[in-house]
Amino acid sequence: MIEPLRKRTVRRHPQAHVLSRYLDGELAPSERRRLNTHLGDCPDCRRVLDSLAHTRDGLASLPAEPRADLADSIIAALRLEAPAQDAVTKRASRAWGSPALRLVGDGARQSNGNRAYIGRRLRLRPALGYCLRRAQLRLTVPMALLVGSVLSVINQGDMIFTGRLSVGMCVTCAMNFLVPFVALNIGLVMALGVAKRRRL
């Protein structure tokens, strides 16, 4: 009666990421006790646990080479997101200045840069910074000019072509350009937010 139960316990191997959490001491006491019992009976899981520990130790021993440029760009992006995070960014600066982080590579620059603009709570300044980036302006300005021109010709064309210009009409024309520009930027910022939520 006891033997089949024991076998069933042994066969239910924990997932590898649970073993990783076990290594970091993140399991609840009851989970830890259950896993300890399982590990006592399961050489396979003990091997996986050992190899995870070797992997973690190996990662910790990777050599460090200074990559101050990478550190600077990431810290700049972090500051853009939250100037109040200075204490954290200083610690990050020391860390990124340390060698190991070269492994994050250029992808991190892009990723952290985007995070600066699409944090969970969208902040106005980072959003403005994002909208005023050259890459965004290359898209939004021509589109706003095109849409604004078409709207102006349709709505105020007769006044423009007959030379009946007035301050009110100029303001209306300016709005024809401004509204699509703002709408495009709002759309881009919202699209980034959606993209981030999908990644999480």
Add this chain to the structure above:
Amino acid sequence: VSIDEAPHSELADLREAPETRAAQGEARAALEQAVRSLPIDYRSALVLRDIAGLSTGEAAEILGVSEAAFKSRLHRARVSVREAVKDRLPDEGTR
């Protein structure tokens, strides 16, 4: 520094079997390659925590995610790296 003047530990290093050093270098290269192959979210988590040695809270804050989300990425990243390099780890079997 000549061999005669070298400290004892350096001499020990010089005497280390070339095969051992080659295997260590190979394992380290495999580890780096495995880290580079990770998706950026996983890679950032792994590098900040396991390589740079930041705390979970600090690393999560830097990446702008909750600690729970950060831990999930970290452990999955570690498992991916382990999968990639497991054949080069000592006494590793398969499950």
